[in-house]
Amino acid sequence: MSLPGSDERASLLRRLPSVDELLGRDALAVLAGKIGRRHLLEATREVLNRARDRLSRGLAREISLEELEAEIANTASRAAQFSLRPVINATGVILHTNLGRAPLAREAAQRIVEVATQYSNLEYDLDTGQRGKRDSHTSQLFARLLGAEATLVVNNNAAAVFLALNTLAAGGEVLVSRGELIEIGGSFRIPDICSRSGAKLREVGTTNRTRAADYTAAINEHTRVLLRVHPSNFRIVGFTERPPLEELVEVAQRHGLLLVEDLGSGCLVDLEPFGLRDEPPAGVSLRAGVDVVTFSGDKLLGGPQAGVLVGKRELLARIRSNPLFRALRVDKLTIAALEATVALYLRGDLDAVPALRMLRLPYETLARRAEELARRVAALPGFSTHVEEGESVMGGGSTPGQCLPTRLVAITHSTFGASQLAARLRTYNPPVIVRVERGRVLVDLRTVFEAQEAELLRAFETVSQSTDALSGVV
Ligand SMILES: *Cc1c(COP(=O)(O)O)cnc(C)c1O
Numbered sequence: 001m002s003l004p005g006s007d008e009r010a011s012l013l014r015r016l017p018s019v020d021e022l023l024g025r026d027a028l029a030v031l032a033g034k035i036g037r038r039h040l041l042e043a044t045r046e047v048l049n050r051a052r053d054r055l056s057r058g059l060a061r062e063i064s065l066e067e068l069e070a071e072i073a074n075t076a077s078r079a080a081q082f083s084l085r086p087v088i089n090a091t092g093v094i095l096h097t098n099l100g101r102a103p104l105a106r107e108a109a110q111r112i113v114e115v116a117t118q119y120s121n122l123e124y125d126l127d128t129g130q131r132g133k134r135d136s137h138t139s140q141l142f143a144r145l146l147g148a149e150a151t152l153v154v155n156n157n158a159a160a161v162f163l164a165l166n167t168l169a170a171g172g173e174v175l176v177s178r179g180e181l182i183e184i185g186g187s188f189r190i191p192d193i194c195s196r197s198g199a200k201l202r203e204v205g206t207t208n209r210t211r212a213a214d215y216t217a218a219i220n221e222h223t224r225v226l227l228r229v230h231p232s233n234f235r236i237v238g239f240t241e242r243p244p245l246e247e248l249v250e251v252a253q254r255h256g257l258l259l260v261e262d263l264g265s266g267c268l269v270d271l272e273p274f275g276l277r278d279e280p281p282a283g284v285s286l287r288a289g290v291d292v293v294t295f296s297g298d299k300l301l302g303g304p305q306a307g308v309l310v311g312k313r314e315l316l317a318r319i320r321s322n323p324l325f326r327a328l329r330v331d332k333l334t335i336a337a338l339e340a341t342v343a344l345y346l347r348g349d350l351d352a353v354p355a356l357r358m359l360r361l362p363y364e365t366l367a368r369r370a371e372e373l374a375r376r377v378a379a380l381p382g383f384s385t386h387v388e389e390g391e392s393v394m395g396g397g398s399t400p401g402q403c404l405p406t407r408l409v410a411i412t413h414s415t416f417g418a419s420q421l422a423a424r425l426r427t428y429n430p431p432v433i434v435r436v437e438r439g440r441v442l443v444d445l446r447t448v449f450e451a452q453e454a455e456l457l458r459a460f461e462t463v464s465q466s467t468d469a470l471s472g473v474v
Contacts, residue, residue, distance in 0.1 A: 035080035043076035087431040092444025095396025101298040102355040111340040141342040146283040148310035159328040160294035160307030167319045170198030172224035177210035180229035212247040232264035249289040266295030302355035303341035370407035380464040382414045392446040409443040428459040
């Protein structure tokens, strides 16, 4: 094939339609009505530039109006898409930090809309007509649910731990077991949080064994706080020892020190009956006599991103008056969602909290749904499926090494390798996120809402059609 000569190229370029001509076309005018003229104008300029480039470099002879139109519509629609979008989480990781941790309960989302789109009594006491406190909306609920004397809510659990140490231990020493000097998600390290809070960290015990006596031996006149950290994202197994909470409470009280516990996950009820061991409920710590307990709002609690501090009234009042509290406090949307979520616990409606519902999904239900999806995907051209035994993961630094038995749909494709298949699913709208293991795509329906299953199937259909198109070209 001969490349067009320079005269021919010039005439091809002249024949390209103008921006106005393109924008006047029916389909694009309709699209402009939907997504706005601005996106369309920019897309048109961009596509025309690309077309000019291709023509002048002799890479194309003819670009039809329809082709230009389709490319403009595509480019403009992509540009108009939100950057933060819902995805289908088919990984089986319930609290996937990269996928936004806990999905909110419908009730929580509705409360956000109601409170956010109108004025509210965020800091207004309706009884007295005086200025109120934003914490008041959640403290009653946590008092009832956990027996907490007082509650504070801040931006996340990292902020809660930081604020507690900065208020209660700055200038003094904090004792932490060597087995609890943990790192969560890359940027939260207990030693760093401790030093930034202005407290000096004193390590006690060893990595695998620490006793109450190790704390006692390390206490001196600078000691302010004993910090106990829930090892939420790893397990030390074998020859291990950790003092029971009661012994630590006793050590702290005997020496007039404070005991602060970072629970991490924020389990509000005992989840052991549902197969989740080693996640101590916050109420148990409070009853044992811990002074301040902190946990996340968007891990096992299943609510919005937040850090909750519960504990002794006088201590929380001190934390509240720390000037940094103002910098770390939460907004009304978080309070609305947190209040609605905790209210579901009080109502005993755990299934209304998606993370808890997913955690408690019966194995038989998962097996039935997996068989159904496997059958339907296998009926699409190019796909083979196989249902197998597997494990879902709590995630979000909760309950490591614990298995939630599930049924996985293992999927392979005659043309695409597993990672190509995963990439195509990821670029579907809404994006579908899967696991890739040993050359197969794995789908765990535990984290896929039943209402999303039809869309999930459409994603596989779209992938199989895109291979049809490919094989048509070849
Ligand atoms: C997750 C976790 C944190 C950090 O909580 P964020 O809410 O993510 O800030 C701190 N400590 C422990 C033990 C955790 O598990």
